[in-house]
Amino acid sequence: MINKCIIIMQSQSTYKVPNGKLLKIFLKYNENENLIDDLKITGDFFAYPEEAIELIEHKLKNAFLKKEILIEKIYSIIEKNHIEFIGLDAESLTKGILMCLK
Amino acid sequence: MKEQWRLLITENNSAYTNMAMDRAELVSVSEGKAPPTVRFFTWKPAAISIGYFQSLNEEVDLAACKNLGVDYVRRITGGGAVYHDKELTYSIVIPESHGQIPKNIMQSYGRICRAIIKGLNQLDIQSKYVPINDIIANGKKISGNAQTRKLKTVLQHGTILLDVDVEEMFSLLIVPNEKIRDKMISDVKQRVTSVKHILGKDIGFKNIADAMKIGFEEEFNIELNEGTFTEEEIELTNKFEREFFSTKEWNHKR
Numbered sequence: 001m002i003n004k005c006i007i008i009m010q011s012q013s014t015y016k017v018p019n020g021k022l023l024k025i026f027l028k029y030n031e032n033e034n035l036i037d038d039l040k041i042t043g044d045f046f047a048y049p050e051e052a053i054e055l056i057e058h059k060l061k062n063a064f065l066k067k068e069i070l071i072e073k074i075y076s077i078i079e080k081n082h083i084e085f086i087g088l089d090a091e092s093l094t095k096g097i098l099m100c101l102k
Numbered sequence: 103m104k105e106q107w108r109l110l111i112t113e114n115n116s117a118y119t120n121m122a123m124d125r126a127e128l129v130s131v132s133e134g135k136a137p138p139t140v141r142f143f144t145w146k147p148a149a150i151s152i153g154y155f156q157s158l159n160e161e162v163d164l165a166a167c168k169n170l171g172v173d174y175v176r177r178i179t180g181g182g183a184v185y186h187d188k189e190l191t192y193s194i195v196i197p198e199s200h201g202q203i204p205k206n207i208m209q210s211y212g213r214i215c216r217a218i219i220k221g222l223n224q225l226d227i228q229s230k231y232v233p234i235n236d237i238i239a240n241g242k243k244i245s246g247n248a249q250t251r252k253l254k255t256v257l258q259h260g261t262i263l264l265d266v267d268v269e270e271m272f273s274l275l276i277v278p279n280e281k282i283r284d285k286m287i288s289d290v291k292q293r294v295t296s297v298k299h300i301l302g303k304d305i306g307f308k309n310i311a312d313a314m315k316i317g318f319e320e321e322f323n324i325e326l327n328e329g330t331f332t333e334e335e336i337e338l339t340n341k342f343e344r345e346f347f348s349t350k351e352w353n354h355k356r
Contacts, residue, residue: 020234021234024157026157040157042156042160042356043153043155043156044180044182044183045155045180046179046180046235048250048251049252050155050178050250084207086207087180087234
């Protein structure tokens, strides 16, 4: 029997959103499966309603760390929950998350 | 007769009380128990407020705050860390449905900032709104602003810098390293100004509050009448201070 060893990596990134604010991501991810384990989206941006950020963090748990998949997921959460970002957007959020992998 | 709004002037409150007052007003105005309300206030002790989405430990040097007797608090609005020392802070609370408030969030920032610009104009300071949330005079930032919308009500608060000590501010914030600290200090000195710097003299809170009162009255074509909190608002302020703004759960939540 082979025990599968799950390695959770921890990383962070800082990304200045073009024409926007400073995004700081704290990411824990499963390196074997390339999945988000835990995510904190912080920074000096604005989001309406504010509580939406916790929802996005929650919904992105176990998401596959791939650009197209993340963007689509984030867009879909934004649309479903009528979230409005100022100084941040779905592309930049995706970029900030993926920057943690480098 | 012009529409009558309420003006509250509350000097020298703690960071927790100030943030609790804004939230109490928000509840009260949302339930129609108070008219649109503008408040001018100051902070005692000096305090750092951070934006709702910021990480407290990543932004604020908590040990330095403790040493210098500076409070810190998480706001219910987004935006960045602000050191509240020598400034007038304002807040406006008004129903989203009010005809004077654009539905579009960015437009409403601009509209409310115009009241501040008109107030500064009373002091012969020319300024303009620069999106997303700044007001600049002589090409430098003199005011930062942040808005939230909850309970179908708009709350926007912001600062008008009366004087600024950039070194002190950076001694309270987390910076990547000492070399960058110096660079950040000189950058911010280039980018930030104050009423004192522009006018070349100190101007008291009362004078700036009078000027801002006129700014709001002109921009919104209303009359501001100095009033007081309702009993319910006082209770709500105590509750929000106790249950949110003074708690570790709230301030350290991110």
